[in-house]
Amino acid sequence: MADNIIPRRRFLVGAGLASTAVAAGLASEVPAPAQAETVAAPPPPHAAAEPEPLLMLTATEAAFITAVVDTLIPADELSPSGSDCGIVTFIDRQLASDWGGGAKMYRSGPFHKGKPEQGYQLALTPRQFFQTGIAEANAWSQKTYGKELDRLSPPDRVAALKAMEEGKAEFVSLSSRAFFNSLLSITMEGFFSDPAHGGNRNCVSWKMLGFPGLPATYAQKFEAYRDKRYVAPPRSMVDFS
Amino acid sequence: MATRLKDVDAVMVGMGWTGAILARELTKAGLNVVGLERGPDRTPGENFILPAIRDELRYVQRLELMQDNSVDTITFRNAASEMALPIRRFGAFLPGEGVGGSGIHWGALHWRFTPADFRIRSHISERYGTKAISEDMTIQDWPLSYAELEPYYDKFDKICGASGKAGNLKGKIVVGGNPFEGPRSDDYPNKPIKSAAPSLMFAEAAKSLGYHPFPAPVAIASAPYKNPEGIALGECQYCGYCNRIGCEANSKASANNTIMPMLRSEPKFSLRTRAFVTKLNYDKASKKATGVVYTDMRTGEEYEQPANLVVLTSYVFSNTQALLLAGIGEPYDRATGKGVVGKNYCYQFEAGAAAFFEDKEWNTYMGSAGVGMCIDDFNGENFDHSGLGFFGGGYFFCGQAAAPPIAGRNVPHGTPRWGSEWKRATVKWYPRFARFNTQGSVYANRENFMDLDPTYKDVFGRPLIRMTYNGTENDHKMSRYLLGKLEEIIKAMNPTHYEMYPRPRNFTIVPYQSTHNTGGTMMGADPKTSVVNRYLQAWDADNLFIMGASVFPQQHGYNPTGTLCALAYWSANAITEKYLKNPGPLVHA
Numbered sequence: 042m043a044d045n046i047i048p049r050r051r052f053l054v055g056a057g058l059a060s061t062a063v064a065a066g067l068a069s070e071v072p073a074p075a076q077a078e079t080v081a082a083p084p085p086p087h088a089a090a091e092p093e094p095l096l097m098l099t100a101t102e103a104a105f106i107t108a109v110v111d112t113l114i115p116a117d118e119l120s121p122s123g124s125d126c127g128i129v130t131f132i133d134r135q136l137a138s139d140w141g142g143g144a145k146m147y148r149s150g151p152f153h154k155g156k157p158e159q160g161y162q163l164a165l166t167p168r169q170f171f172q173t174g175i176a177e178a179n180a181w182s183q184k185t186y187g188k189e190l191d192r193l194s195p196p197d198r199v200a201a202l203k204a205m206e207e208g209k210a211e212f213v214s215l216s217s218r219a220f221f222n223s224l225l226s227i228t229m230e231g232f233f234s235d236p237a238h239g240g241n242r243n244c245v246s247w248k249m250l251g252f253p254g255l256p257a258t259y260a261q262k263f264e265a266y267r268d269k270r271y272v273a274p275p276r277s278m279v280d281f282s
Numbered sequence: 283m284a285t286r287l288k289d290v291d292a293v294m295v296g297m298g299w300t301g302a303i304l305a306r307e308l309t310k311a312g313l314n315v316v317g318l319e320r321g322p323d324r325t326p327g328e329n330f331i332l333p334a335i336r337d338e339l340r341y342v343q344r345l346e347l348m349q350d351n352s353v354d355t356i357t358f359r360n361a362a363s364e365m366a367l368p369i370r371r372f373g374a375f376l377p378g379e380g381v382g383g384s385g386i387h388w389g390a391l392h393w394r395f396t397p398a399d400f401r402i403r404s405h406i407s408e409r410y411g412t413k414a415i416s417e418d419m420t421i422q423d424w425p426l427s428y429a430e431l432e433p434y435y436d437k438f439d440k441i442c443g444a445s446g447k448a449g450n451l452k453g454k455i456v457v458g459g460n461p462f463e464g465p466r467s468d469d470y471p472n473k474p475i476k477s478a479a480p481s482l483m484f485a486e487a488a489k490s491l492g493y494h495p496f497p498a499p500v501a502i503a504s505a506p507y508k509n510p511e512g513i514a515l516g517e518c519q520y521c522g523y524c525n526r527i528g529c530e531a532n533s534k535a536s537a538n539n540t541i542m543p544m545l546r547s548e549p550k551f552s553l554r555t556r557a558f559v560t561k562l563n564y565d566k567a568s569k570k571a572t573g574v575v576y577t578d579m580r581t582g583e584e585y586e587q588p589a590n591l592v593v594l595t596s597y598v599f600s601n602t603q604a605l606l607l608a609g610i611g612e613p614y615d616r617a618t619g620k621g622v623v624g625k626n627y628c629y630q631f632e633a634g635a636a637a638f639f640e641d642k643e644w645n646t647y648m649g650s651a652g653v654g655m656c657i658d659d660f661n662g663e664n665f666d667h668s669g670l671g672f673f674g675g676g677y678f679f680c681g682q683a684a685a686p687p688i689a690g691r692n693v694p695h696g697t698p699r700w701g702s703e704w705k706r707a708t709v710k711w712y713p714r715f716a717r718f719n720t721q722g723s724v725y726a727n728r729e730n731f732m733d734l735d736p737t738y739k740d741v742f743g744r745p746l747i748r749m750t751y752n753g754t755e756n757d758h759k760m761s762r763y764l765l766g767k768l769e770e771i772i773k774a775m776n777p778t779h780y781e782m783y784p785r786p787r788n789f790t791i792v793p794y795q796s797t798h799n800t801g802g803t804m805m806g807a808d809p810k811t812s813v814v815n816r817y818l819q820a821w822d823a824d825n826l827f828i829m830g831a832s833v834f835p836q837q838h839g840y841n842p843t844g845t846l847c848a849l850a851y852w853s854a855n856a857i858t859e860k861y862l863k864n865p866g867p868l869v870h871a
Binding site for chain 2: 112113114115117119120140143144145146147148149151153155156157158159160161162199202206225228229230233234235237238246247249250251252253254255256257258259260262263264266267268269270271277278280281282
């Protein structure tokens with residue numbers, strides 16, 4: 042269970058990039074009380090920590106994302122942790138995608154901050170925005186807690202993310218609230234989207250919700266199940282490919 | 283230098299609903315027609331199929347079917363005193379791109395405006411006095427009546443295989459339909475779509491309060507159907523993958539599955555996709571549109587397509603921008619109130635609610651955006667506005683959420699947004715909530731308009747269209763009134779918890795609200811106060827016709843597609859029956 046609180050090490054192992062020296066160094070920083078807290082979680086019902094190659098996240102970035110998704114989606118009686126659901130892989134692929142690179146995005150200047158009503162006005166693509174945000178969040182965490190975010194104890198991680206959510210964490214250039222909202226949004230996309238995109242492994246979130254996925258043809262069920270749950274094991278795009 | 287192509291009889295700028303309708307009607311009349319479409323081609327059999335069409339991330343979150351902002355976008359500000367900034371990625375509204383346009387990803391709510399809506403300025407003046415309309419409210423009568431448009435509404439109902447229940451058949455009120463609608467010459471071609479449990483609860487509660495609930499009219503076939511073009515549509519599967527997505531069941535109507543199949547086999551029609559029209563050629567001396575210039579996005583080559591008849595069949599923003607760039611019509615000047623192009627930009631003033639029911643268990647992911655029950659008691663002039671301090675209104679809608687897992691979940695306000703507590707609340711409430719909406723009108727105001735942006739350009743170096751818009755006091759009062767009435771109905775449904783979502787004071791370009799943008803090239807009876815006449819023919823170029831919601835003088839409390847498609851058929855009829863026989867102005871100013 043120690044793995045649950047050594048995200049960077051776990052990530053490195055999972056990604057096939059394990060460095061014994063680094064892992065050992067991190068392990069020595071494990072705070073005992075936090076370990077006790079996380080042990081309470083039962084074994085994830087559908088854990089599937091299959092190694093996935095990373096397309097764009099650096100080790101530091103992946104460790105940060107792992108810590109974030111495991112805090113936003115903690116392992117509990119309802120689902121495995123965010124990273125065990127594949128959300129780190131999902132985010133990595135999304136940021137490496139055309140979307141992450143700013144496809145279909147107007148990127149000409151001049152750049153003005155504008156009013157909140159005018160929406161996103163930065164020159165950064167999503168990929169650049171996340172890279173900048175991770176660096177600034179880690180710098181803030183270092184300044185505030187003396188450690189980067191992924192090395193914080195679980196309670197400190199929760200507190201750090203709350204400070205960002207409320208916009209109280211002071212970043213150098215980005216709004217910590219805007220960055221948090223982007224983290225939350227992409228995490229939820231990874232948790233709930235079709236497993237074909239790398240997250241929601243084994244349809245864990247769909248099972249949790251009772252969402253049957255594909256093929257979604259309910260003409261004969263819509264009225265028959267008007268006041269009761271229709272239960273079917275979820276099937277994804279992967280099952281139909 | 284653009285390569286000049288061979289003359290054609292007619293060119294369509296954009297191949298969404300109105301481009302397909304006009305191309306179909308004009309080729310039937312014997313014209314050679316070229317359809318230019320900036321985006322890709324899409325066919326149901328190739329593009330709307332399992333499993334890829336069930337990808338919520340790709341379509342709902344990443345907006346696969348929408349306009350590419352990197353090529354062309356619009357700028358936005360709340361007021362003329364502010365600097366407009368570009369919409370870098372769409373949020374509040376989502377114009378589509380590609381064959382089918384926004385008519386692929388729509389929710390397919392299929393409405394008619396009321397007879398009073400067509401003459402709203404006169405109606406209000408007659409009912410509440412000539413001074414009732416404030417000076418800044420620039421609403422105008424339509425230059426045609428509901429009765430004149432009715433046959434074309436009926437025609438479009440049948441093209442779509444629309445489902446619903448008539449409330450007014452030839453003047454006779456029918457129980458169970460919408461008693462406020464204008465007289466229909468015929469019932470819907472298909473019986474109403476099935477309703478989910480929360481919609482039926484809403485209907486019962488509304489009825490107990492004396493209102494008149496009815497099934498939402500939708501351009502979705504509730505049963506297998508063959509349209510007058512001979513094209514078969516399938517039965518709705520209540521799949522929940524509807525808004526922002528193409529229809530796998532071939533049931534939700536789009537140009538792609540109701541008209542394009544006939545056009546594709548029509549030798550007089552030529553479809554050119556990835557053809558981005560950058561310029562409308564206009565000869566001011568003869569007052570004629572002479573054709574268009576477009577860039578083939580595959581090669582970068584520029585072409586001039588001369589045409590005897592030019593039909594602007596793009597979205598609101600592109601239609602208006604084309605006229606401003608070509609110098610057709612007088613641009614609207616907010617300071618003086620003079621000019622017409624860009625005037626009366628309007629939006630849709632939607633506000634809603636959610637209610638949570640602890641003792642229920644529903645399959646909220648089933649259904650579609652349009653599956654639900656409505657009341658129309660508080661729309662337009664369906665109710666007395668005396669002493670209310672506003673005009674306008676909207677229909678109320680309650681649907682099962684049709685809630686796909688990423689975007690469709692809902693938990694009561696105050697629930698943490700993440701962590702185990704959030705997860706437990708999500709699991710608890712996902713099958714136990716209902717959504718409500720009020721489809722509020724926007725009555726035009728002199729402060730809201732479109733013009734060309736002085737700073738930002740598209741990839742071709744053309745100035746972007748600039749939108750200046752904020753919610754008016756009138757529309758905010760209207761919306762608050764509607765929400766108050768909606769709240770009474772929700773209370774009567776006895777939910778465990780409910781929450782109302784009033785509109786923020788300022789219009790904001792995020793998050794998503796509605797893709798119902800209207801105005802900019804409005805129709806009217808007088809060239810001083812309109813861009814096109816009653817047949818959608820430009821006053822300043824008799825061989826230029828302009829389709830779509832850009833011709834609406836204001837936006838009423840209904841989804842616009844049913845009306846703008848009926849107008850397209852009405853205009854096509856005027857072109858083929860009147861204009862082609864005797865080319866020239868169809869209305870003399």
